[in-house]
Amino acid sequence: xxxxxxxxxxxxxxxxxxxxxxxxxxxxxxxxxxxxxxxxxxxxxxxxxxxxxxxxxxxxxxxxxxxxxxxxxxxxxxxxxxxxxxxxxxxxx
Numbered sequence: 001x002x003x004x005x006x007x008x009x010x011x012x013x014x015x016x017x018x019x020x021x022x023x024x025x026x027x028x029x030x031x032x033x034x035x036x037x038x039x040x041x042x043x044x045x046x047x048x049x050x051x052x053x054x055x056x057x058x059x060x061x062x063x064x065x066x067x068x069x070x071x072x073x074x075x076x077x078x079x080x081x082x083x084x085x086x087x088x089x090x091x092x093x
Contacts, residue, residue, distance in 0.1 A: 006092045010090070012088070013037075013083045013086040013088060014084055015077045015083060015085070019074075021074075022071070022073075023070065024090060025092075028093050030093040031093070032090065032091050034089055035083070035089070036087065037080075037086040039053055040052065046067065047062050047066070048060050048065060049065045051080035052080070053079070
């Protein structure tokens with residue numbers, strides 16, 4: 001597959017727990033997200049996310065975060081996904 005089918009990019013967290021959608025595109029079913037904020041990373045799919053950071057792993061429900069049809073939807077201010085002012089890098093897998 002060409003990289004155009006597996007896009008990558010960045011977004012900046014706004015710290016707001018209201019709905020936020022980011023049109024990433026791509027044909028993959030999984031989006032990997034990482035940040036410089038204390039080493040957080042997340043694996044997001046249609047069933048929610050696994051967020052890794054600070055020596056912990058947690059599952060976040062799909063009502064809070066999901067990646068479906070190229071759209072990343074976040075309804076959280078979790079530091080692994082949307083901490084105010086933090087740059088997050090993503091890659092569709």
